[in-house]
Amino acid sequence: MDSLRDEISPYRHFERNAWAKLRADTPMTLDQADIDELRGLNDRIDLAEVVAIYLPLSRLLNLYVAATQELFRATGKFLHAEGTKVPYVIGMAGSVAVGKSTTARILQRLLARWPNHPKVDLVTTDGFLLPNEILEREGIMNRKGFPESYDLPTLLRFLSDIKAGRRNVTAPVYSHLTYNVMPDKRVTVDQPDILIVEGLNVLQTGRPPRDGKIIPFISDFFDFSIYLDAAEDVIHDWYVTRFFSLRDTAFRDPKSYFHRYASLTDKEARATANRIWETINLVNLRENVVPTRQRADLILRKGADHIIHSVWLRKL
Template structure:
């Protein structure tokens, strides 16, 4: 899925690493698309050519969210360590002589996991994804300048909310709790993300349809 387009971004000269960002609302299919892209590039050019680094590893821990009174807004821009994410992107752009470690996110634990991802020195493409890669808020506005391309992943809102409901119920919430969280947090977050669509260079859909921002 979009593998040929992503392959065209992979630099032919050594010492250059490309960062491709995928922005989009919660449950739009960003992580599924990112993994498919990385697997497709590695299948063509060899293992370790591409790496997947999600923004979700920079969720604040639940303990920090409780301290800040933000547990009920988990997933909003203020519930991420954006400075840490920006610092990682800078390292990925500049460091090619050693492995770069990045945090991952464990949905079963609902917590970030330190150094869960390793980006090897030979990686020539990094695909990163998250809700707020095109956001203009303090900290977030630095992300776009660190990416070579920023694509917007679009999906039907009803489909997204079905995925979110299943995700939250699987994560331990009751159906009622999950629907309340979607109403209070996920929908406002999605509206904020949708407003950044025009700031992206291209709009893509997990079903393979793409086009220019509108």
């Protein structure tokens, strides 16, 4: 049965050592200082992980980008519309606390050091969350991060402009300190070679319309998508560990939305983290995030040690 399942699976499965060999002669362009700069809170990534997992992935994406650029040039020639630069868009999905931001930043740095696509931008979908005042008015503040908490029309318009090759496309910016969208701040994306879009629900879809009308999804604008995966109980442990770290650092800032948690005892902090996980993040993970995993082009599976042990690459 297992052999049959593997035979009909849309993915090719690689154990860590087999995947690492696909690096070929890809040069290592990061050092320990880069890793320390890019690593997120409580992420334990090191140079060995970059060599084994991220260098082969950057090589694969470099080949895909080059092939897509050639295809775009051929299409432009056919349409007599040559010259417009359109970014290659990579989607990055996965749970809260699984390490998406670190993975996205490392890929951004590695891809930018390939000679044929030096400009790589990164945008998170946090900036497209509805402002807190709207979430509170709609009674869905406790569902922040769920699909309904995003300004989907604005996000789709942003991606549509990016894929149309428009210049100086702006996106809203989110503050994790104030836990809200920053009303007076925008980030500008100006025709990068590659754009990485990172977020919980970027692979989310809805039910197809019965009348056949086109309803675009975020993933419709992706050229490649990655899902960062780990076991549910492992992510839970990482979330609680991160909560403790934040209690001792960012939450101590009086401007922090979660400043009230800075004075919690260890017992209170653990109970609070577990409650938030079980009532919000776990529900979102089960209902909205994990069901999108099989839509990804690449699945990276982490173990409790934070190391990626398995890779699944969708067959062409």
